[in-house]
Amino acid sequence: xxxxxxxxxxxxxxxxxxxxxxxxxxxxxxxxxxxxxxxxxxxxxxxxxxxxxxxxxxxxxxxxxxxxxxxxxxxxxxxxxxxxxxxxxxxxxxxxxxxxxxxxxxxxxxxxxxxxxxxxxxxxxxxxxxxxxxxxxxxxxxxxxxxxxxxxxxxxxxxxxxxxxxxxxxxxxxxxxxxxxxxxxxxxxxxxxxxxxxxxxxxxxxxxxxxxxxxxxxxxxxxxxxxxxxxxxxxxxxxxxxxxxxxxxxxxx
Amino acid sequence: xxxxxxxxxxxxxxxxxxxxxxxxxxxxxxxxxxxxxxxxxxxxxxxxxxxxxxxxxxxxxxxxxxxxxxxxxxxxxxxxxxxxxxxxxxxxxxxxxxxxxxxxxxxxxxxxxxxxxxxxxxxxxxxxxxxxxxxxxxxxxxxxxxxxxxxxxxxxxxxxxxxxxxxxxxxxxxxxxxxxxxxxxxxxxxxxxxxxxxxxxxxxxxxxxxxxxxxxxxxxxxxxxxxxxxxxxxxxxxxxxxxxxxxxxxxxxxxxxxxxxxxxxxxxxxxxxxxxxxxxxxxxxxxxxxxxxxxxxxxxxxxxxxxxxxxxxxxxxxxxxxxxxxxxxxxxxxxxxxxxxxxxxxxxxxxxx
Numbered sequence: 001x002x003x004x005x006x007x008x009x010x011x012x013x014x015x016x017x018x019x020x021x022x023x024x025x026x027x028x029x030x031x032x033x034x035x036x037x038x039x040x041x042x043x044x045x046x047x048x049x050x051x052x053x054x055x056x057x058x059x060x061x062x063x064x065x066x067x068x069x070x071x072x073x074x075x076x077x078x079x080x081x082x083x084x085x086x087x088x089x090x091x092x093x094x095x096x097x098x099x100x101x102x103x104x105x106x107x108x109x110x111x112x113x114x115x116x117x118x119x120x121x122x123x124x125x126x127x128x129x130x131x132x133x134x135x136x137x138x139x140x141x142x143x144x145x146x147x148x149x150x151x152x153x154x155x156x157x158x159x160x161x162x163x164x165x166x167x168x169x170x171x172x173x174x175x176x177x178x179x180x181x182x183x184x185x186x187x188x189x190x191x192x193x194x195x196x197x198x199x200x201x202x203x204x205x206x207x208x209x210x211x212x213x214x215x216x217x218x219x220x221x222x223x224x225x226x227x228x229x230x231x232x233x234x235x236x237x238x239x240x241x242x243x244x245x246x247x248x249x250x251x252x253x
Numbered sequence: 254x255x256x257x258x259x260x261x262x263x264x265x266x267x268x269x270x271x272x273x274x275x276x277x278x279x280x281x282x283x284x285x286x287x288x289x290x291x292x293x294x295x296x297x298x299x300x301x302x303x304x305x306x307x308x309x310x311x312x313x314x315x316x317x318x319x320x321x322x323x324x325x326x327x328x329x330x331x332x333x334x335x336x337x338x339x340x341x342x343x344x345x346x347x348x349x350x351x352x353x354x355x356x357x358x359x360x361x362x363x364x365x366x367x368x369x370x371x372x373x374x375x376x377x378x379x380x381x382x383x384x385x386x387x388x389x390x391x392x393x394x395x396x397x398x399x400x401x402x403x404x405x406x407x408x409x410x411x412x413x414x415x416x417x418x419x420x421x422x423x424x425x426x427x428x429x430x431x432x433x434x435x436x437x438x439x440x441x442x443x444x445x446x447x448x449x450x451x452x453x454x455x456x457x458x459x460x461x462x463x464x465x466x467x468x469x470x471x472x473x474x475x476x477x478x479x480x481x482x483x484x485x486x487x488x489x490x491x492x493x494x495x496x497x498x499x500x501x502x503x504x505x506x507x508x509x510x511x512x513x514x515x516x517x518x519x520x521x522x523x524x525x526x527x528x529x530x531x532x533x534x535x536x537x538x539x540x541x542x543x544x545x546x547x548x549x550x551x552x553x554x555x556x557x558x559x560x561x562x563x564x565x566x567x568x569x570x571x572x573x574x575x576x577x578x579x580x581x582x583x584x585x586x587x588x589x590x591x592x593x594x595x596x597x598x599x600x601x602x603x604x605x606x
Contacts, residue, residue: 137354138334
């Protein structure tokens with residue numbers, strides 16, 4: 001018990017003193033998972049649009065497959081990726097194993113099913129008439145698709161957030177392809193792997209501090225998104241004086 | 254008269270189901286044409302084909318003299334717009350909804366602002382720009398949808414049951430808008446409706462539709478004058494009854510339409526018959542009037558709806574009749590729901606189909 005209490009006390013000391021070791025781990029976590037989600041968005045969003053908007057055979061099979069992939073144990077995915085990128089694997093020559101790039105790609109692959117799955121249901125829940133509506137108002141096929149995507153925006157954002165949550169809190173893939181490398185050069189330890197290592201070496205205080213930070217990060221990001229979604233009109237409001245000024249200048253000219 | 258759009262033997266099928274069956278139709282520039290027919294008669298599909306958002310399975314569509322290639326209708330779509338029956342709005346502000354088509358057309362912001370403002374004035378929603386469109390009332394939403402179409406000033410404006418599910422006040426506003434836009438902007442309007450009153454009041458021509466075919470087309474008076482047999486099939490048509498006819502000794506016939514209601518008609522008829530009484534030919538009174546009219550029934554007012562200067566009443570006399578009177582008469586008679594009234598009409602004003 002004393003261990004735990006001591007750990008918590010130490011944790012807060014580390015957090016509030018802005019320990020460089022902790023800062024490094026946190027920023028790596030944010031950078032790796034953020035990049036991973038952006039990567040996943042780049043290929044996942046078009047994929048979600050394709051699955052949701054096009055009618056083709058085997059659509060249900062693909063959707064079921066994606067839903068199953070969400071539940072795939074991360075260790076299994078990590079193992080598969082390890083075998084692919086390790087020296088003897090098909091793309092082993094790229095030397096990706098135990099690099100930040102491997103972590104980012106691994107996490108991106110890991111979150112793709114979540115991103116696509118939630119994205120597909122968000123797009124499918126948009127009133128099917130929106131497509132026809134945009135077209136009858138003059139939109140081209142792609143402009144109409146953008147209109148549908150805009151209607152699905154809150155669901156799409158949710159899928160992005162869920163993906164980020166999954167990526168930053170993930171251990172298996174990162175451990176297997178990232179290697180939890182500490183020391184000089186390209187460090188690959190992130191919040192989850194650092195927690196696991198520090199528990200193993202008895203650094204409970206550091207582990208607890210990192211755990212607390214991980215939870216704080218998750219909460220903060222989710223709160224920011226919630227507030228931003230509500231505050232959209234505040235942004236519009238803030239823009240108003242600028243446009244008024246612009247119009248005033250234009251009329252003067 | 255210039256023809257703006259033309260359907261030649263246009264057919265549309267979904268799988269085995271034919272919804273539009275070899276329709277030939279010319280739409281004249283500047284007219285209001287109403288497609289009148291029951292649900293599922295193909296009205297909406299014809300509108301979608303005219304909006305170039307649905308491909309016909311067969312036949313040819315001409316727009317402004319040129320055959321339309323349905324593989325790429327982007328250019329034509331700029332000139333024809335459809336307002337759906339089910340109001341569909343983008344989940345954003347009223348301004349963004351109405352400005353959508355203008356943004357697509359790359360209209361500069363200054364002009365856009367002005368046009369949106371004007372369109373909102375036409376549909377009597379001044380100052381609604383910043384409101385969230387999806388939070389408006391049903392009638393207001395439909396008016397936003399109309400404004401969104403009007404602002405584009407397309408050659409062809411297509412309206413799918415624009416006033417269905419609206420309260421009389423909004424119906425009145427929308428009918429005014431349709432009339433004004435047609436007269437002042439010379440916009441050609443094709444509207445689907447199953448509202449007989451609207452079909453008689455607004456359009457220059459009516460096309461009766463049934464089971465994917467146009468069965469009758471012409472000026473309202475013409476079409477309503479020679480009520481074809483199709484009309485009796487319209488579930489939505491008021492005052493159409495079917496029953497068994499029996500000749501009477503005095504040379505007329507009585508059609509028993511059920512619930513103890515027997516309608517006397519002038520023609521000699523035996524067996525199954527369908528009859529139609531024009532709502533305007535029915536006299537409404539608070540007491541039984543002594544007259545030469547052969548049909549007098551006592552009943553209760555079950556529904557009152559306001560149609561601009563007219564009032565439409567439903568009277569239950571065992572069967573429900575629709576009666577149309579002027580607002581002035583309505584006010585002077587002091588009528589209200591459940592009030593007991595008499596309806597009277599001549600045997601000669603009953604049309605046997």
